[in-house]
Amino acid sequence: MRERTDAKVIREEILPYLAPRIKSLLKNREDRFFRGLEEIRLRREKPLCLKIGDKDYGINRRGEVTMNLNDSYVVNEEDIYRTIASISDNSLYVFEEDIKRGFITIPGGHRVGLAGQVIYKVNEIYNLKNFSGICFRIAREIKGCAENILPDIVENGRILNTLIISPPRCGKTTVLRDLARMISDGINLPEAKNVVIIDERSEIAGCYQGVPQLDVGIRSDVLDSCPKAAGILMAVRSLSPQVVITDEIGRQEDAAAVYECVNAGVAVIATVHARDIEELSKRPILRELLASKSFKVGVVLSRRRGPGTLEMFYRWD
């Protein structure tokens, strides 16, 4: 069932955006091939690379899957040009702001990361051009993946301020999305709650033109592409949330916004990059945030038994 779902998503939402030659190499693959496919990477004059789990695979010109990347189809300039044209609907100017942030989100909530020549002006990225690399990251909804976490972050019907901790690619965002859905729909909770998602990188809700493409629940509002600190304050002022959900906090202004939020009676669920609590404590801003007891629960995830493996719970009471 999972194989069919993955294959359907990739065939319908990813393959149409690939350059015709690459699409033809992938379209006739069996459904099971797409299970666990996390990334499709196109790099100019380099082998086509497919990330399945922790391994990289290629596809040779005969259409056979190979682990020898030197035998894989080599992506050329035209493939990059056609793929860029396709993901931007031939209208790159519409996506200027997204390109400055390094990615475009396509329908289905999949993120397409871009590499190329960065134009830097007045202390900020002004543009990205002469594209040399494209990375399709396949967004997956795993409904129910937060079922075993939710009971531990609820106390007397209230959501506790929670920090989800893991290195990249361990399923933080997938868990966060499922928590948003469950809290917003009132699944396994005495009552549903209003949720606001501050989705700076369009990863949690996978918004396309402002509309969530992934299921984040019926009582969720999304501030898409919004800087976290500004978004948290804006949400508290204007959307009367009971829970604010955001990804990857770490800057001073994020910490300040979290203080404001938790002291305004709004619960915060956030993620942060770190292997464990010890590693987290070595980052001054986060150490200060933890010491303030703003967060009550820490959830550590890893990839030990696949993305989203629950390693430990931590209480800062």
Added chain:
Amino acid sequence: MMLWLKSAGVILVILSSGIWGLMGARNLQLRVEQLKDLRMALNFLEKEIAYMHTPLSSALRKTGYFCASPIRWLFLESAERLERKEGRTAYEAWLSGVYKLERASSLKTEDIELLKTGAMQIGISDVYEQRKFFSMLQEELKIMEEKAEKEAESGVKLWSYGGFILGAVIVLLFI
């Protein structure tokens, strides 16, 4: 009877070469009008792209509705190609539109070639680059238009009278 036939033949030859000349003259005037329409249409498209940030296929369609035939075919054909979502790039869609325009308009090869140049840039760059591209194209078209106007000024009379004169010469040669 013979005289009637001869007279009819003379009239036919003079009329047909005269009409041919008038059509040539009309083509010169039409080219000027079409270059002007094209320039205005590109200005409209530039605004849709640079200020409204309208996706290219919709911007081309809107421009097609904004302008008159035959210029509209360039934009409507390009829009249709893009809307089919068959993996065509803006460059390929634009060229299809240019070929359709070439068949339907009085534009010269040099005008068509100008439209083909830089087609690789359409849609696939930021607003600043798009504005630069469209401004340049409009400037080039303005120069073409001025040249075409001068050609029309001298050429219209030449073609209009020339057709009838050629007809008369042919008749004289055959008598």
